Ligand code: FES
Protein backbone atom coordinates (compact mmCIF):
# COMPACT_ATOMS: atom_id res chain seq x y z
CA UNK A 1 0.00 0.00 0.00
CA UNK A 2 1.33 3.40 -0.92
CA UNK A 3 2.19 5.90 1.72
CA UNK A 4 -0.59 8.09 0.41
CA UNK A 5 -3.17 5.22 0.62
CA UNK A 6 -2.13 4.37 4.15
CA UNK A 7 -2.54 7.97 5.23
CA UNK A 8 -5.99 8.11 3.68
CA UNK A 9 -6.99 4.90 5.48
CA UNK A 10 -5.74 6.20 8.80
CA UNK A 11 -7.59 9.44 8.23
CA UNK A 12 -10.80 7.53 7.43
CA UNK A 13 -10.43 5.42 10.58
CA UNK A 14 -9.84 8.45 12.73
CA UNK A 15 -12.82 10.25 11.20
CA UNK A 16 -15.20 7.28 11.62
CA UNK A 17 -17.69 7.82 14.44
CA UNK A 18 -17.22 5.71 17.56
CA UNK A 19 -20.35 3.55 17.76
CA UNK A 20 -19.57 1.69 20.97
CA UNK A 21 -16.87 1.52 23.61
CA UNK A 22 -16.09 -0.17 26.91
CA UNK A 23 -16.72 1.83 30.09
CA UNK A 24 -15.97 1.18 33.71
CA UNK A 25 -18.48 2.66 36.12
CA UNK A 26 -18.49 2.55 39.89
CA UNK A 27 -22.13 2.63 40.92
CA UNK A 28 -23.02 2.65 44.60
CA UNK A 29 -19.57 1.23 45.34
CA UNK A 30 -19.81 -1.63 42.83
CA UNK A 31 -17.69 -1.72 39.71
CA UNK A 32 -19.39 -2.44 36.40
CA UNK A 33 -17.53 -2.97 33.13
CA UNK A 34 -19.64 -3.00 30.01
CA UNK A 35 -19.76 -2.00 26.38
CA UNK A 36 -22.04 0.93 25.65
CA UNK A 37 -23.34 2.32 22.38
CA UNK A 38 -22.49 5.93 21.71
CA UNK A 39 -26.15 6.98 21.74
CA UNK A 40 -26.99 5.40 25.11
CA UNK A 41 -27.61 7.82 27.94
CA UNK A 42 -26.37 7.14 31.45
CA UNK A 43 -30.02 6.92 32.54
CA UNK A 44 -30.65 4.16 30.01
CA UNK A 45 -27.59 2.20 31.09
CA UNK A 46 -28.39 2.47 34.81
CA UNK A 47 -32.07 1.66 34.33
CA UNK A 48 -32.14 -0.83 31.46
CA UNK A 49 -28.71 -2.43 31.57
CA UNK A 50 -27.84 -2.43 35.28
CA UNK A 51 -31.39 -2.76 36.62
CA UNK A 52 -31.15 0.34 38.82
CA UNK A 53 -34.62 1.72 38.19
CA UNK A 54 -34.49 4.70 40.56
CA UNK A 55 -33.29 7.10 37.87
CA UNK A 56 -36.39 7.54 35.71
CA UNK A 57 -36.74 8.86 32.18
CA UNK A 58 -39.70 11.13 32.93
CA UNK A 59 -39.20 13.95 30.43
CA UNK A 60 -35.98 12.51 28.91
CA UNK A 61 -34.91 16.04 27.95
CA UNK A 62 -33.29 17.62 31.00
CA UNK A 63 -36.33 19.39 32.38
CA UNK A 64 -37.69 17.42 35.36
CA UNK A 65 -34.90 15.98 37.52
CA UNK A 66 -36.45 12.50 37.75
CA UNK A 67 -33.25 10.96 36.37
CA UNK A 68 -30.94 12.67 38.89
CA UNK A 69 -27.86 10.80 40.10
CA UNK A 70 -24.73 11.98 41.87
CA UNK A 71 -21.59 11.77 39.75
CA UNK A 72 -18.23 12.41 41.41
CA UNK A 73 -20.04 14.31 44.16
CA UNK A 74 -22.23 16.49 41.95
CA UNK A 75 -25.92 16.00 41.11
CA UNK A 76 -26.43 15.52 37.37
CA UNK A 77 -29.27 14.69 35.01
CA UNK A 78 -28.48 11.22 33.74
CA UNK A 79 -30.81 11.58 30.72
CA UNK A 80 -28.53 14.37 29.47
CA UNK A 81 -25.27 12.46 29.91
CA UNK A 82 -23.97 9.93 27.41
CA UNK A 83 -22.77 6.76 29.13
CA UNK A 84 -19.78 6.62 26.81
CA UNK A 85 -18.52 9.82 28.49
CA UNK A 86 -18.77 8.33 31.98
CA UNK A 87 -15.79 5.98 31.90
CA UNK A 88 -14.09 5.96 35.31
CA UNK A 89 -16.87 7.91 37.03
CA UNK A 90 -18.19 7.31 40.51
CA UNK A 91 -21.98 7.31 40.54
CA UNK A 92 -24.47 7.24 43.38
CA UNK A 93 -28.13 6.46 42.79
CA UNK A 94 -31.25 6.43 44.95
CA UNK A 95 -30.70 2.69 45.49
CA UNK A 96 -27.27 3.33 47.04
CA UNK A 97 -28.67 6.09 49.25
CA UNK A 98 -31.43 3.78 50.48
CA UNK A 99 -29.07 0.86 51.00
CA UNK A 100 -26.78 3.04 53.10
CA UNK A 101 -29.74 3.82 55.38
CA UNK A 102 -29.52 7.57 54.82
CA UNK A 103 -31.96 9.43 57.13
CA UNK A 104 -33.57 11.05 54.09
CA UNK A 105 -35.35 7.76 53.35
CA UNK A 106 -37.08 7.57 56.74
CA UNK A 107 -37.90 11.29 56.66
CA UNK A 108 -39.41 11.01 53.17
CA UNK A 109 -41.68 8.24 54.40
CA UNK A 110 -42.57 10.09 57.61
CA UNK A 111 -43.59 13.26 55.76
CA UNK A 112 -45.34 11.42 52.91
CA UNK A 113 -43.25 13.13 50.28
CA UNK A 114 -44.61 10.93 47.54
CA UNK A 115 -47.93 10.16 45.94
CA UNK A 116 -47.27 8.15 42.79
CA UNK A 117 -43.58 8.15 43.73
CA UNK A 118 -42.27 8.48 40.19
CA UNK A 119 -40.32 11.66 40.90
CA UNK A 120 -39.23 10.72 44.43
CA UNK A 121 -35.84 9.06 43.74
CA UNK A 122 -34.76 12.19 41.87
CA UNK A 123 -35.71 14.42 44.81
CA UNK A 124 -33.89 12.15 47.26
CA UNK A 125 -30.73 12.14 45.13
CA UNK A 126 -30.75 15.94 44.79
CA UNK A 127 -31.40 16.38 48.52
CA UNK A 128 -28.56 13.98 49.37
CA UNK A 129 -26.15 15.93 47.16
CA UNK A 130 -27.22 19.14 48.90
CA UNK A 131 -26.70 17.75 52.42
CA UNK A 132 -23.32 16.33 51.39
CA UNK A 133 -22.09 19.80 50.47
CA UNK A 134 -24.18 21.83 52.94
CA UNK A 135 -25.23 19.89 56.04
CA UNK A 136 -26.75 23.05 57.54
CA UNK A 137 -28.94 23.92 54.57
CA UNK A 138 -31.80 26.27 55.38
CA UNK A 139 -35.36 25.81 54.16
CA UNK A 140 -34.73 28.41 51.45
CA UNK A 141 -31.55 26.66 50.33
CA UNK A 142 -33.39 23.34 50.21
CA UNK A 143 -36.16 24.84 48.09
CA UNK A 144 -33.58 26.34 45.77
CA UNK A 145 -31.65 23.06 45.45
CA UNK A 146 -34.84 21.13 44.68
CA UNK A 147 -36.19 23.72 42.25
CA UNK A 148 -35.13 21.64 39.24
CA UNK A 149 -37.07 18.58 40.39
CA UNK A 150 -40.66 18.53 39.16
CA UNK A 151 -43.53 16.58 40.69
CA UNK A 152 -46.79 16.10 38.83
CA UNK A 153 -48.51 15.12 42.07
CA UNK A 154 -47.59 18.42 43.74
CA UNK A 155 -45.75 17.08 46.79
CA UNK A 156 -43.54 20.17 46.99
CA UNK A 157 -44.42 21.41 50.52
CA UNK A 158 -43.34 18.12 52.09
CA UNK A 159 -39.79 17.95 50.77
CA UNK A 160 -38.14 20.74 52.81
CA UNK A 161 -39.65 19.28 56.00
CA UNK A 162 -38.12 15.89 55.29
CA UNK A 163 -34.75 17.28 54.24
CA UNK A 164 -34.53 19.50 57.35
CA UNK A 165 -35.29 16.51 59.56
CA UNK A 166 -32.72 14.33 57.80
CA UNK A 167 -30.12 17.11 58.23
CA UNK A 168 -30.90 17.23 61.94
CA UNK A 169 -30.51 13.45 62.24
CA UNK A 170 -27.19 13.55 60.41
CA UNK A 171 -25.97 16.05 62.99
CA UNK A 172 -27.02 13.74 65.81
CA UNK A 173 -30.25 15.57 66.59
S1 FES B 1 -35.80 12.58 32.76
FE1 FES B 1 -33.93 13.62 32.93
S2 FES B 1 -34.47 15.63 33.45
FE2 FES B 1 -36.37 14.63 33.12
Ligand code: FES
Nearest residue numbers: 115117151152153
Ligand atom coordinates in the same frame (compact mmCIF):
# COMPACT_ATOMS: atom_id res chain seq x y z
S1 FES C 1 -45.14 11.92 43.57
FE1 FES C 1 -46.04 11.63 41.62
S2 FES C 1 -44.79 12.78 40.27
FE2 FES C 1 -44.10 13.27 42.22
